[in-house]
Every structure is written in structure tokens, then in C-alpha cells.
Amino acid sequence: MPYSNMRTLTFLALLLLVGGCNRIDSAFVEQLQSGISRANENQEAFEASKQKVRALFEKMEKAPQGLKNNPKFGYAELYGRVVQLNDAITSMITNQNEMISKVEGIMADYTDGKLKKEEAQKEAEVFLKNFEGYHGRIGRMQTIVSDAEKTYDSMLSQWEALSEAEKIASANMPAPALPDATNLKGGSTLMSTGATPAPPGAQQPAAGALTPNGPTTPPQGTAPAAGAKQPGALAPTPQQQQTGTLSPTSPTSPGTLIPPKREQ
Secondary structure, eight states: OOHHHHHHHHHHHHHHHTTTOTTOOHHHHHHHHHHHHHHHHHHHHHHHHHHHHHHHHHHHHTSOHHHHHOGGGOHHHHHHHHHHHHHHHHHHHHHHHHHHHHHHHHHHHHHTTSSOHHHHHHHHHHHHHHHHHHHTTHHHHHHHHHHHHHHHHHHHHHHHTSOHHHHHHHHTSOOOOOOOOGGGTTSOOTTTTOOOOOOTTOOOOOTTOOOOOOSSSOSTTOOOOTTOOOTTOOOOOHHHHHHTOSOOOOOOOOOOOOOOOOOO
16 A cells, blocks of 8 residues: 555544544545545556656667668657656656645644644645646646657658668668666656756757756646646647647646645
């Protein structure tokens, strides 16, 4: 059983012990627990997508050198997109974990009598809405990952269709400079220090590539504005707009909400 769920069960056990006290609103505590459960569902879905991204990256690492070198296949661009997609999913997982801890803290303070219900509701509202907002991204994120997988499969098919002479010529082309992928190779992630800059002369993300993550932790409880680009959204390049690859639209999430600061 996940540690967060164990903590939540402890809170609910406490609630049962003081159930006779009018101060505790069981319906409100259940609402908090429901939000945490939704967030845990989100985490499982994002983790599954992250594993698929890692598997795709490992396949791409084993691609023929000629496919990597020949710019007509767009290998470097897709490589960068996969790296950034992984970072975006990692960011959402990290942010949700932080918000889960916040809600658990609110629930603990409320059941301990350290926080009035009105204050607890006000603080928890933004996090509960964010959990729903993240839930709305799951389907779109899965589509983005699936599109990336299909794009690479198509890339391989085109490569296999080349003549031997074309493959040899491609292999003799200069290798492209690729974005740093330490986080996908088992090293430190980009989440702790922000995006790692590409080495001098490295190819920059093409138009429509997913924007690398900014600071590690956004304002607590901040939900993306409705209609805004979501983490992990891969906007299509002009060429992709024609082919229809990697062109998901952004999901809609709750508006930006900043939780009130609690008096210490």
C-alpha cells in the first residue's frame, strides 16, 4: 500500500475515534480523501506514460546511424521531443506529489483542531481542482505518447525502404547534435535544476517542439489557465501539420488559482 494511502487511512481512523465530536465534518474529510485518491490515480497513469516514453527512447537510441544522421527523417527533432515529454510528465508527477502532501497536511491539521473547517476548505479547494485538472490531461498525454511511437515506427519503415546505397550515404552524413538526455539515461533528472542547456552548437528544438520545464516548483496550487498549452503538449511543426503527426490539441483545465497563505 502506498505510503500516502497509509497516512490517509490513519487520518480516517482518527476521524472515527472523534466521530462523535460536532467539530469534525466527516463529509469534508471524505472530500479530501476523494481528492487524494484521484491524484493517486493520476500518478499511476502518468507513471505508465513515462515508462512508455522511456521504452521509446531506448528504441530510438538503437536506431541505425544513417537514420539518425539523415535530416530528412527528423530523428533529432523527435529525439528532443521525447526528452522534453519525459521531463513534462516528471514535472506533473512531482507537482502532484507536493500537492498531495499539502492536502494531507490540511486534513491532519483540521482533524487535530489546528485549522477551522472554513480555513481548511479555502486552502484545499485549489489543490482539489488541480487534481481534476491533471486528471483531464491523462487522455491527451497518452495520445501524445502514442503519436510519438507511431512517428518513430513510420520513420523506421521509411528507412527500411531506402536502397543500400542511400543507407550508406546517410551513414556517412555528419551526426546531429542531440539534446541532453541524462534524465532518460538513468542519471539525474532535469526537474531539480531546470532544463539542462544543450552543448555549444547543438541543434535547437524545432518549431512546435515541447518547451522545456521552467522552475522546479510553480506557485503552490497553480492550475493551468483554460485553453493554455499544457505540460507535455507537442505543438505540430508546419511539416507535421501537413502529415497529421504529433498534432494533439491542448486540453482544458481549471483557471489559475493561488491558495491563501496559512498563518503559522
